[in-house]
Amino acid sequence: MRTIVLNGHYRSGHGTVSTTWDSLSGGHIHEFPEIKTCDRGTFNVEVPYTPPNDEKYRKMAKELQLPRDDGNHISPCARITHINGHAITCWIYRGGHGGENILELLSEHGLAGHLGLNPGDRVTITIEEVDEGTENMPSAPFNRADRAGGVAI
Secondary structure (H helix, E strand, O other): OEEEEEEEEEOOOOOHHHHOHHHHHHHHOOOOHHHHHOOOOOEEEEOOOOOOOHHHHHHHHHOOOOOOOOOOEEEEEEEEEEEOOEEEEEEEEEOOOOOOOEEEEEOOOOHHHHHOOOOOOEEEEEEEEOOOOOOOOOOOOOOHHHHOOOOOO
16 A cells, blocks of 8 residues: 655536436446445546556446446545545546546545535645555446356346
8 A cells, every 4th residue: 555645726627427427326336336425526636646557447448338438437546535634535536537637536525515625725635545456445447247257237
């Protein structure tokens, strides 16, 4: 396990995740059942960080032939443990920000309101990098038929 502390800024999104939440969460529920407890949307942080093996997981997600054109997935190797000193668990959703330094965070809380943050506010995040397969982490993107012995589920 490796811990990294980075400074960035809260950046308001376009609302795409919240308006497509049912589809998005349904598409990731097999990799991350806890998504059903998350707030309908993401909290975007502009920060220079890419989770471990990001390109590998984007490629795996694209190969699923689902609506994951950008290789959307939830990082199985990194999570947020603190924002501005507040202990909180967030998962890193890797959406379609193409080349921008944006982390989209999934949490059971609407983080902006929960933490009293406004777009542009400075944030300090603590990232915990873990091995793939670590307990309470999403799995890597997978073909559901492969996990069901060849029967599509």
